[in-house]
Amino acid sequence: MAKQIFVNLPVKDLSKTIKFFSTLGFTFNPKFTDKKAACMIIGENIYSMLIVEKFFKTFTPKKISDAKKTTEVLLALAVESRKKVDEIINKAVKAGGKEPRKPQDHGWMYGRSFEDLDGHIWEVFYMNERKMPKR
Numbered sequence: 631m632a633k634q635i636f637v638n639l640p641v642k643d644l645s646k647t648i649k650f651f652s653t654l655g656f657t658f659n660p661k662f663t664d665k666k667a668a669c670m671i672i673g674e675n676i677y678s679m680l681i682v683e684k685f686f687k688t689f690t691p692k693k694i695s696d697a698k699k700t701t702e703v704l705l706a707l708a709v710e711s712r713k714k715v716d717e718i719i720n721k722a723v724k725a726g727g728k729e730p731r732k733p734q735d736h737g738w739m740y741g742r743s744f745e746d747l748d749g750h751i752w753e754v755f756y757m758n759e760r761k762m763p764k765r
Contacts, residue, residue: 634675637705640686640694641748644668647680650747653725654718672707697749704743706753712740718754719744738762 641647648658648668659677662669666685670678683694695702709715722744723729730751733742739762741755 634677636669637672637678637703638686638689639678639680639748639750640683641680642683643747644680644682647747650722650725650727651680654721678705697751698745699749701751704751704753706755709754709756712756715740715742715754715756722746722752 644665644667651670652658657671659669659671662677662679665682667679667681670680672678681689686694707718709718719729719742727744727746730743730745733740734755738759739755739757741753743751743753745751
C-alpha cells in the first residue's frame, strides 16, 4: 500500500495559486517548491503538487483538461467540524474562488465545495459516523 499521496494538478499562475491556498491556511514544502511547481501540504502524508501547465505537459502526452469546463476529479477533504467547513469555503470565496453548489446537509454529514482559481473542485466536509443512519 502507498505511504503517501501526491495529487498533481495543473495551474495557470503558480504565484496566484500559492497565495490563494495560503489564504485558506495551507502551507507549502519549500524542498519541493520552485518556479514550476509547489508542494502544498494537505495533511499527514497528503500533498498536492500544483504544477504550471507548461511543465505539467511534460508528464503526459494527453491534453490537459480545462477544469473550468470539464471535471476530471473531485478532491474531497474531511475536516474536524461543520464550523471548519464553513470557514474554509468562506475564505476560498473571499480569495477569488467560487462555490459551485449549495451546501449539502445530511445531518450526520455536512459539506460544501469550492472551485479554485483554475476551476478544480475541492469538496470540504465534516462527517460524524456515530450519527450515520444504519443500513
